[in-house]
């Protein structure tokens with residue numbers, strides 16, 4: 001079972017690499033502004049999870065530079081997700097507000113919608 005999962009994961013990563021989407025090009029000032037906004041976001045994810053790949057591809061298309069945190073291999077990030085998000089399910093976007101309070105957003109479609117709104121409001 002583990003071998004099959006690893007094999008499927010490798011195929012997903014391979015196709016993701018071959019068909020890497022192009023990112024949109026913004027004016028420098030505008031990219032700096034959006035980078036400032038996205039510095040408050042962290043994406044907890046697994047490398048070969050198809051839902052995580054979908055979110056990462058959307059980030060790439062929108063040219064959003066968001067730190068990704070490997071919740072599979074990094075025990076610290078896994079624990080953070082479990083303890084603060086409530087469960088180890090990925091992808092999960094940690095959103096920090098101006099007071100430093102964190103909201104944990106699960107569901108790839110919700111994350112993509114949130115990011116689309118964030119970049120279009122820039």
Ligand SMILES: N[C@@H](CCC(=O)N[C@@H](CS)C(=O)NCC(=O)O)C(=O)O
Pocket residue numbers: 046049050051087088089090091106107108109
């Ligand atoms: N509907 C979710 C599905 C996410 C999902 O199933 N992720 C898997 C990894 S590929 C996971 O974290 N499974 C662990 C669990 O559900 O507890 C989404 O679109 O984000």
